[in-house]
Amino acid sequence: MTHETGTGRVVLAGAPLGNIGDASARLREVLASADVVAAEDTRRLARLARDLGVTVSGRVVSYFEGNDERRTPELLEALTDGATVAVVTDGGMPSVSDPGYRLVKAALEAGFPVTAAPGPSAVTTALALSGLPSDRFVFEGFLPRTGSHRRSRLRELAAEPRTLVFFEAPHRIAGALGDLAAAFGDQRPAAVCRELTKTYEEIRRGTLRELASWAAESEPRGEITLVIGGAPAGPPPRPSDEELRAAVAEREAAGSTRRDAIQAVAEDFGLKKREVYGLVVSAPR
Template sequence: MDHGEPGRVVLVGAPLGNIGDASARMREILASADVVAAEDTRRLARLTKDLDITVAGRIVSYFEGNEERRTPDLVQALREGAVVAVVTDGGMPSVSDPGYRLVRAALDAGFPVSAAPGPSAVTTALALSGLPSDRFCFEGFLPRSGSGRRSRLRELAKEPRTLVFFEAPHRITGMLQDAGAVFGAEREAAVCRELTKTYEEIRRGPLGELAAWAAESEPRGEITVVVAGAPAGPAERPADEELRAAVAEREAAGVSRRDAIQAVADAYGLRKREVYELVHAR
């Protein structure tokens, strides 16, 4: 294992689904690394079989449930001169996947970190969404609970950059409903499912329509959601009845009245008290 050189970490970008996206450098690193830390060792076995390569080094599992415990062992391997490759189920390690903890530990211990870049669901979905891609921010997974999710969405209500999220199939309907309630049902978005795979599907449209589609079709697989940023500056103030209707629409989607009032106030640059008094005037 000791090559007479210091150990190093290599982050290996794996195909999202289409094996044809695997790079020659990815094949080389996986075949030659002293240690391959894989998010799922079974998926790694399938991947290497499809690539027709053999991993010569030691394979260890490295996923969310064990990365804190396993990171010190991998740093020790670096001290012994090992090349440690990190590979996840798809895309770049450390982007909402295992890897960051080892990157930080390796850098703190003085070891170099490099990458064999590969596909990324974030930039692939962004490019396919049809939404502005010159400025964007990646939010990863929203909180699992409805209240936590809505709270985070409210924090993003005024974000002007295009937003990119990951979401689980069993939460996608609730996520789209909450996003429509907080951002407005007319905000443009795209749901990107099973990117680069046989059943790739891109759905584009207003959040309200996408939420209805998701509730009816129950989409499966890996999902990335891209949402247009907030319009520049506050929108023109609607009539009082329209403001009341906007609050009622959000309440119907499951948002509390307090949060619905705040969301409408944020959307139109109004004081929360002003919207509150309109809603309760009757």
């Protein structure tokens, strides 16, 4: 069912990543005219509106990862009443690893139109600044938080030939880069893009080994986007014996039998099962 013109609609409003000069005229118009503004952080919305010289006349509600499931039916009700609902995050485009997707899906299923006032995106900004191939890329969002899950995910991505883009928290960046170097090879080219468009913007380019050492020493802060070069043609680099044993141990700890864990690790890295088995049974006790 598609609702008639004049009924409610959703507008995804792209907000500046940091530099207020990147705000569009459309963003100002949407914030000033929307009946409801669903904001990831209502305090940041108030500061954004003040910086833009815009008065938000509509009802402001919080809409973030922790409450979006509960809040979405309320926003659908507003759409049914004919409201224009604007979604704005702390920076960048809503629903790109930020709140918004749940409402977009629900609104479309209910037949309401969804449009956008496009704005900056950390994904494409970092990609363009990285100096790495940008004709084909994959956005992976945030890596898993725990080391074992992160390493498992990276093993799955090690042979991906397209440029990869990740978000990462500053307190996990050194560990993530270390795991990336182990999974992808420490000579894989990469870029750490920190505080994009802000006063202390920094783009650090180098190999994964160089960047992991830098992050461990400097403890970078702020919002970080990682861009990693795709895998070169051919099989991924063979992990060290210790890394292979650790990969088997992780799968065993997660509940796999040793036989299944060895088989899975061998498949992950394109190795013969007997080679991985030999490494495991010969491990020093």
